[in-house]
Amino acid sequence: MENLFIYNTLTRKKEAFKAINPPFVGMYVCGPTVYSDVHLGNCRTFMSFDIIYRYLLHLGYKVRYVRNITDAGHLEGDNDEGDDKFAKKAKLEQVEPMEIVQRYTVGFRDIMALFNSLPPSIEPTATGHIIEQQEIAKKIIENGLAYEHNGSVYFDVEKYAKTNNYTELTGRKLDDLLENTRDLDGQQDKKGRLDFALWIKAKPEHLMKWPSPWGIGFPGWHIECSAMSTKYLGKKFDLHGGGMDLQATHHTNEIAQNVAYCGESPANYWMHTNMLTVNGQKMSKSLGNSFLPMELFTGNHPLLTKGFSPMAVRFFMMQTHYRSTLDFSNEALTASEKGYVKLMEAYKTLQTLKASSQSTEDIKTLERNCYEAMNDDFNTSVVIAQLFDAIRIINSAHDQKVSLTESDIATLKNIFQHFVFDIMGLKKEEENGKANTALETVMNLVLDLRAKAKANKDFATSDEIRNKLTDANIQVKDGKEGVTWSI
């Protein structure tokens, strides 16, 4: 259990995981901005952290997993004068901003539930923590690292950088940043070009706004995470995560805010998940190449030839390590879907295995390999390779080509329960029970008739039955010990 190694963005190394106060673990992940449907790339990040959450739980940690909902504060344009995304979308659709927030929050939770992701312990919202964000901004001003100008509050990056390592998360040089930051319009209020807003003055027509010591306005983007993480996890907690695209700006600024606020960098371990790409390019809303989960499930998308089930998609994501980019294609998904089906079929077969007195296989090593893979920075890809080894053994045992003891079979069942279901969060996708029972009855009847035909060497009839069933997506398999079928 103590052997878990995690790649820490702060040090760019895999480090042994040491909880601050075991068995408790505090984990914060930057959640979605709910101004439109989450796309598959967003889902990948949250599924990656779902695995991490599940594995920590499996190891016996008591995890408080906080994942925020960003429902205010994101600016639309290239400057701080713009509307926030919610207000813009709301005007477009003639609805209240919070109506947008509600719609997409519910949609997000539904999708994550379909992907069988566990809900976080706390899912706080930015709009629910305006006071806390203002308090932090006030304190940073008091500490001399932020300044108010024209009703907005900015963080003084250059001043902060004199006594702190502003770029510790990216390893960039401050001078490079200063030289290469683009010139943007509408930023006259800022002293330094790297300064970012903690609080932004709202124009009269702005829809989402709150009173503050600096006038009517709304919070900057980065401050919400500082406010919510310190509120629920304290000034110092174990893990902080998010997508890689948040690393350079959002997380860098978040650390600066926390240090300026209370003198402490918030998390011991920073984890970043890599992007989902389409034809080698990052999937994102702004590039317009994003897939909605629903399009994927239904197959209703120009790049797809068919739909894929949530579990097949989850399995697809698990086959790649979370720090590698994952390229999305019809072909890759199809391959994963087959692998997933094979895994589930083997699980069924496993339930029917009969024990021998002798064993020809080393199942314990296989189990240990699975743990070692997870302990090595959550390497689900290697876990899956081990599982396919298990599948081969299960199928061979079923064909009586290898033998397994009672204890081997129990270990295999444990491997499935722990790694497939508990940790990777896969589940069997079965039709509902009622329909299944009815179908079962009909299938037994049909296969009975076919068996009679076969017994009479009436292969024409038996093949016809089989072909018709195949056409209806029901596969019939004539095994040594009778006929089985699957959909």
Add this chain to the structure above:
RNA sequence: GGUCCUGUGGCCGAGUGGUUAGGCUCAGCUCUGCAAAAGCUGCUACUCCAGUUCGAACCUGGACGGGACCUCCA
């Protein structure tokens, strides 16, 4: 332009200084009335160039290609 990451077989994707990743695809075989499934076997790779080393796809340097970030983004 700057910073960082990356380049693996038909496709997707792990990994390690010397030993099989794995999946999918394709071909052959076994089993089977025929199929399917399953098992076995094969197609066996590491962008290029130079260096370090007894030995490098894995370390170092360079070239070329791809990507991310620098602006909202998981």
